[in-house]
Each structure stands twice: as C-alpha cells, then as structure tokens.
Amino acid sequence: MKLGTFIFIMLVFWASITLQDRYGWSPWVTFPIGALCVWAGLFQLGKLTGGTPESRARKLRETIQAKIAAGESLKSLKLREADLRGANLSNAYLEGADLSFTKLSEAKLFGAMYSTDTIWPEGFDPVAAGAVLVEDDD
DSSP: OOHHHHHHHHHHHHHHHHHHHHHOOOHHHHHHHHHHHHHHHHHHHHHHTTSOHHHHHHHHHHHHHHHHHTTOOOTTOBOTTOBOTTOBOTTOBOTTOBOTTOBOTTOBOTTOEEOTTOBOOTTOOTTTTTOEEOOOOO
C-alpha cells in the first residue's frame, strides 16, 4: 500500500469517528461522509499546490511551447530540473538558458538556437538533437 493511500484511509477513519462521536451517527452514514470530506479536502489541496507533478510538468511544457509558437525568446530562462520530456522546442531561442538537470528525453530541438552560455544537462548533445549554436552578440 502506498503511503498516500494509507494516509487517506486514516483520515477517512478519523473523520468518520469524529462524526460518530459528535453526532452519534451510524458508521454506515459517517464513513461515506468522512470519505467525501477527506477527498474534497485533498482535491482542494491539490488545486492550491498546483496539482500533481505530472500536471505541473504538462502545464510547463504547454506554456513553453506557446511562447515558442508566439516567437518569444527563452533567452536566459532558468529551467533547472524541469520535465520537458517530449516537448517541442523546435526553433526556440535558448541563448543563455539554464537547462541543467532538465529532462529532455524525446524533446524536439530541431532548429533551436543556443549560445555558448546555454547550460545543458550533463551528457546531453544539443547538436545531435538538432539544435544550432549561434554566435553571441557581444
């Protein structure tokens, strides 16, 4: 059993027992109500914290891809440890971006422009991924 599932079950039991003690209701009534209350609370907590790591990663990918589609530069953007697996970063302006520890497996980088200041994840080959080195304006 996962820790999250265990905690959920314990919270449901706690809510159920609290309802039984406070109102004298039967466990057949309080258990479903307790479960619903705990689920609703956890749902709201997830909304407040931005959801699951997967949903946050998906939102980040969508935001970055929208910026690229709009022609916006990602110059000097700090994306350390971001999950960009499978993201379409083709034709992105990545000059000076910090992509260290970023997950880039299956990311599409064809035509993405980067500079010598761009920091890539260790062992990542931007040229093999289709990115193009551009000269600094300095």
